[in-house]
Amino acid sequence: xxxxxxxxxxxxxxxxxxxxxxxxxxxxxxxxxxxxxxxxxxxxxxxxxxxxxxxxxxxxxxxxxxxxxxxxxxxxxxxxxxxxxxxxxxxxxxxxxxxxxxxxxxxxxxxxxxxxxxxxxxxxxxxxxxxxxxxxxxxxxxxxxxxxxxxxxxxxxxxxxxxxxxxxxxxxxxxxxxxxxxxxxxxxxxxxxxxxxxxxxxxxxxxxxxxxxxxxxxxxxxxxxxxxxxxx
Amino acid sequence: xxxxxxxxxxxxxxxxxxxxxxxxxxxxxxxxxxxxxxxxxxxxxxxxxxxxxxxxxxxxxxxxxxxxxxxxxxxxxxxxxxxxxxxxxxxxxxxxxxxxxxxxxxxxxxxxxxxxxxxxxxxxxxxxxxxxxxxxxxxxxxxxxxxxxxxxxxxxxxxxxxxxxxxxxxxxxxxxxxxxxxxxxxxxxxxxxxxxxxxxxxxxxxxxxxxxxxxxxxxxxxxxxxxxxxxxxxxxxxxxxxxxxxxxxxxxxxxxxxxxxxxxxxxxxxxxxxxxxxxxxxxxxxxxxxxxxxxxxxxxxxxxxxxxxxxxxxxxxxxxxxxxxxxxxxxxxxxxxxxxxxxxxxxxxxxxxxxxxxxxxxxxxxxxxxxxxxxxxxxxxxxxxxxxxxxxxxx
Numbered sequence: 056x057x058x059x060x061x062x063x064x065x066x067x068x069x070x071x072x073x074x075x076x077x078x079x080x081x082x083x084x085x086x087x088x089x090x091x092x093x094x095x096x097x098x099x100x101x102x103x104x105x106x107x108x109x110x111x112x113x114x115x116x117x118x119x120x121x122x123x124x125x126x127x128x129x130x131x132x133x134x135x136x137x138x139x140x141x142x143x144x145x146x147x148x149x150x151x152x153x154x155x156x157x158x159x160x161x162x163x164x165x166x167x168x169x170x171x172x173x174x175x176x177x178x179x180x181x182x183x184x185x186x187x188x189x190x191x192x193x194x195x196x197x198x199x200x201x202x203x204x205x206x207x208x209x210x211x212x213x214x215x216x217x218x219x220x221x222x223x224x225x226x227x228x229x230x231x232x233x234x235x236x237x238x239x240x241x242x243x244x245x246x247x248x249x250x251x252x253x254x255x256x257x258x259x260x261x262x263x264x265x266x267x268x269x270x271x272x273x274x275x276x277x278x279x280x281x282x283x284x285x286x287x
Numbered sequence: 288x289x290x291x292x293x294x295x296x297x298x299x300x301x302x303x304x305x306x307x308x309x310x311x312x313x314x315x316x317x318x319x320x321x322x323x324x325x326x327x328x329x330x331x332x333x334x335x336x337x338x339x340x341x342x343x344x345x346x347x348x349x350x351x352x353x354x355x356x357x358x359x360x361x362x363x364x365x366x367x368x369x370x371x372x373x374x375x376x377x378x379x380x381x382x383x384x385x386x387x388x389x390x391x392x393x394x395x396x397x398x399x400x401x402x403x404x405x406x407x408x409x410x411x412x413x414x415x416x417x418x419x420x421x422x423x424x425x426x427x428x429x430x431x432x433x434x435x436x437x438x439x440x441x442x443x444x445x446x447x448x449x450x451x452x453x454x455x456x457x458x459x460x461x462x463x464x465x466x467x468x469x470x471x472x473x474x475x476x477x478x479x480x481x482x483x484x485x486x487x488x489x490x491x492x493x494x495x496x497x498x499x500x501x502x503x504x505x506x507x508x509x510x511x512x513x514x515x516x517x518x519x520x521x522x523x524x525x526x527x528x529x530x531x532x533x534x535x536x537x538x539x540x541x542x543x544x545x546x547x548x549x550x551x552x553x554x555x556x557x558x559x560x561x562x563x564x565x566x567x568x569x570x571x572x573x574x575x576x577x578x579x580x581x582x583x584x585x586x587x588x589x590x591x592x593x594x595x596x597x598x599x600x601x602x603x604x605x606x607x608x609x610x611x612x613x614x615x616x617x618x619x620x621x622x623x624x625x626x627x628x629x630x631x632x633x634x635x636x637x638x639x640x641x642x643x644x645x646x647x648x649x650x651x652x653x654x655x656x657x658x659x660x661x662x663x664x665x666x667x668x669x670x671x672x673x674x675x676x677x678x679x680x681x682x
Contacts, residue, residue, distance in 0.1 A: 103537060129539030141534035143527050145594075145657065154527045157520065158539040204539065 056081040056239055057102070057133075057208055062111035064094070064101050071097040073263035074111065079208065079256075084230065084240040086250040086271065088284060089260035095243040096138055098260070099210045102241075103135040104128040115208075130158050132207035139216060140197040144186030148177050151185050151196055155203030163203070170199040173229060191222035198229065208239040215246045227253055247284040251275040259284075297661075305507055312503045316496040327612040331604070333483065333502050334611065337563045339603035340506040342587040343513055343596050344556035349585075350593035350657075351517055352549040353529030354440070355448045357581050358432075361455025362554040364576035365431055366424035366561025368462060368471055371571055373420045374480035376407060383472060383479050390469035395419045396481060410488050417481045421505065421562045428558025429551045431458070436550045440543065452578060462573040471573070478570040502563045509556050514596055516552065525549050590646055591653050598655030614638060 057079040064072040072094040079085045087095050100106045102113055104125035113121045120128055134155075143151050152170060156163050171178040174195045180188060185196055194214055201209055211230070215223040227249055234240050244250035251257050254271035259280065267274065274280050312332065319325050341359060348354050373395050380389045399419075400412030439450045461467065463474040471477075486497040516522050524545050527535040536542055565571045583606070591602030616622035617635040646654070 105533070105536060124541065125536050126539040126541050129537075135537045137534055137537050141531050141537070143530035143534065145530055146523075146526055150523055150526070153520070154523055154535070154538050154540070157524055157527075200538065 056116055057241065058112075058114040059098070059102070060112045060114070062098065062101065062113065063109045064097050064106055065109050066097075066106075070109075071263060072101070072108075075260070075263070075265050077258050077265060077268070079239060079241050081239055082234070082237060083255040084234050084242060084253055084271075085256045085258070086242045086244060086254040087258050087260050088244055088247040088250055088274075090284075091245070092262070093260040094263045095260055096212055099135055099212050099241070099243060102128075102210060103133065105135075126158060129204055129206075132205070134201040134204050134206040134209055136197045136201045136209065136211045136214065138212035140190075140193045142185040142188070142193050142196050142200070145184055147182050148185055148188070148196060149181045151200050152177075152203050155200035156205075158204065166203055166205060170202055173202075173232065174199050191218055191225065194218060194222075194226055195229070198226075198233075202233070202238075206238060208241060209233065210241040210243075212243055213245060214242070215244060215249060223249060247280070248275070251280075301511075305511075308507065309500060309504060312500040313495075313497065316499045327615075329499055331608045331612050333499055333567055335604040335607040336502040336506040337560055337567055338584065338587060338607055339600040340509050340563065341557055341560035342584050342591065342599040342603050343510050344553045344560065345584050346588050346591075346593065346596065346599050347513055347517065347525075347556075348549055348553040349588060350595070351522065351529060352525040352546065354546060354549065355444055356451040356550065356553075357448045357578070357585065358435070358451035358455040358554070359557050359584050360576045360578060360580040361451075361458040362428040362432060362557040363561030363564060363580070364455075364458055364462060364573060365428045366558030367565035367571050367576070368477070368561075368573075369424040369427045369558070370420045370562035370565050371477040371480045372470060373423060374417060375477070376479065378407070379479035383477060384469070386475065387468040387472060394480070395423075413481055413485065417566075420481075421559055424562035425555040425558040428561065429555035432551045432554030433547065436547050440546045440550060452581070455576075455578065455581065459573050459576055474573065476570045476572045477565075481566065482569050483566045484569075502567060505559065505563060509559055510596065510600070513552075513556065517596070521545070521548070586643070589653055590643070590650075592655035592657060593653060594657040595653065595655040595659055597660035598653055598658075601660075602654060609639060609642070610635075 059075060059077050061074050061076055062072055063070065063074050075094075075098065077085075077087075087098065089095050097106060101108050104120075104123055104127070107122055111121070112119060115131055115133060118131075120131060120133070123131075143154065146154070152167060153163065156166065171181075176192055177195060177199055180192065185193065188196060198209075198211070198214070214226050214230070218226065223246065230240055230242065231253055242250055242254065251271040251274050257269060257271045257274040258265050259267040259274070267277070267280070269277075275285075315329060315332070319329055341363060345356070345359050348356050372391055375383055376394050376397055377392050380392050383389075394416060396413045396416030397407050398412075399416045400407060400409050403411065405412055435451075435454050439447065439454065442450055462471045465473055467473070483498040483501055484496075486501050487494055488497070489495075517525070524535065524540045527538065527540055528542060528545055532542060561576075568575070587602045587606050588599055590606065591598030591600070614622075614635045617630050617638055618632050619630070622630055
């Protein structure tokens, strides 16, 4: 579904991503794992159109989307849940969700109900300012907001960041649920253990290049990965 | 259904409030004569209507879109000049443009009356002509805002403020330039155009004045349009940009396009405000549109609450009333019946500064914060104690 081919990205002379190639098949959960500074976030930001690549191509369902503006990429069905949630703190939960559907002109009520079903907490809090939600609820809101654009593929940047283990588990259950409903998921995580457990395919990113790939369960059992990322 | 009923109720209350306000204005115009002690009230209402409009337009930019712009006086100047230039009747042009050959020697007012075969300054053409000139004032200001926005809106926060302030000064200088004299009358005053006091009509044998109604009416309609815009999906996008540019962009909000739009719309209404100010002041001159005018408006916006439309309106009335009326005695020797040698020219500003400091100390987010007037009467929906405790921990 999403094909990344020889992607190179540099920030002011520093090459953050040094030519990576990977694929996200339809209806699968794919995860990129790697340490800080491996280039995971940059990769997602480039796919979303927030950063322009220096080299390489990005194809969505056979269509070249390299270098398109973020709004056109969102319109094509690719959304990003940014790292650190980035909800709009002074807007209500409902307003946050509506911004997620900003490019859509059709009726939102169906998708709004869907998001509220996935996250009953958000329904209870729909009139509350997003800044007053707890960290876990904000993460739910960020995911719900991204879903409001009715994406074909949802990219999540560190959804477990700064959350308690029990909350993280809830978020990962939701990710699986979303995937079951037919949305392709591209997930990047430092919590490699959790990510690989739910991933169909995992890629290991090290200082801007992919060093290993395989099904999630297989990577989870790999001794090198265990030593480097799982701390066991 | 419930939502629809609520919306209808809101609409009815707004309409009733506006009609009451208009009736009050018309009544004031007839009841309060120039010799009355309350005459100052009329001046304050007229001027504060104009300032409220400009403050709300600035709030749209600074409070709702998060763009810190200080160019308001410049765009008011464009609006005021556009209005004046196109409203000076041909017979008084030679006396206004004493040192130049006027390039624009017609007025909309005359044109309209000419179409209907009425005399040059008859009422229908004057009203429609003035409205067209006001509209054009907004359009011209918005056009210049669009041009200036191309380079300037790529800047952020303080840099944006400095750049817009600079452009406002440049506009002021250009309008005084000799070469543009045939249009702007150089650095000389423009006068003779349709003023507020011209809106006095002979209805059934009595003279009825609409001099307060006109600015209040135009300003309230414009503010209503801004409120509708803020509550639309565009308004939501503006607020999203204010809150978090990265997230807004990731959601598909085109940052530059929306900033450009907010800037142009805000300046459109600043231009309309400038036109109303010209009508209020009877004569205009480019030097009157100093940067201190922008600061006054910024002060109103901040005192009322960044992100509150009703806050801007209330603060505008209080600010104008204090500076023009209530504190006047502090400058002229007698205040609240007390006479003191301390009360002499300039003391008013001292007291005014103290009041502002006190307000800012006790109302950190302005009088209204981000709330609107109706919010104050609403009961809080649910007292979300648990949520507050959790939210506190998260933030």
